[in-house]
Amino acid sequence: MTEKMQVEAIQQGTVIDHIPAGQGIRILKRLHLEAAGNRITVGLNLPSKDMSLKDLIKVEGRMFTEDEAHQLALFAPEGTINVIDDYEVVNKFAMRLPETLEGVFSCPNSNCISLNEPVKSFFYIQPTATQVKMKCKYCEKSFNKEVVVAS
Incomplete structure (x- = not known):
């Protein structure tokens, strides 16, 4: 059927x-x-x-x-x-991963300047074989994609 x-x-x-x-x-x-x-x-x-x-x-x-x-x-x-x-x-x-993302997600680092200054968030996208990392332009910390999209 x-x-x-x-x-x-x-x-x-x-x-x-x-x-x-x-x-x-x-x-x-x-x-x-x-x-x-x-x-x-x-x-x-x-x-x-x-x-x-x-x-x-x-x-x-x-x-x-x-x-x-x-x-x-x-x-x-x-x-x-x-x-x-x-x-x-x-x-x-x-769809393909962009090289950067601006103004889409907030930085999960509570000490990041992007949370307290009038600037748009900015991440460099860093895909690996098993996961996607996102590195903040301002605090230079890298986060797993799931941490950033959940914040």
């Missing part, structure tokens, strides 16, 4: 696909997507050919940029962004 799953197509917006299961909610919270007023469809723990399970987010009326996609790579390194216009994919790009 073949089972067909259908998720409503969107006329204009962005589909974030191939999110590791469990990361979809983190992406929603990080981008404050629920507060923007756009209609959002979220699929959690969906079956996937490439991954055992995946999450999926569709955001109507908001076109993600390639820079935004690269910020999401911290949560979904194998993810893809599909920009939709008139029900058609008009742009598609894979």
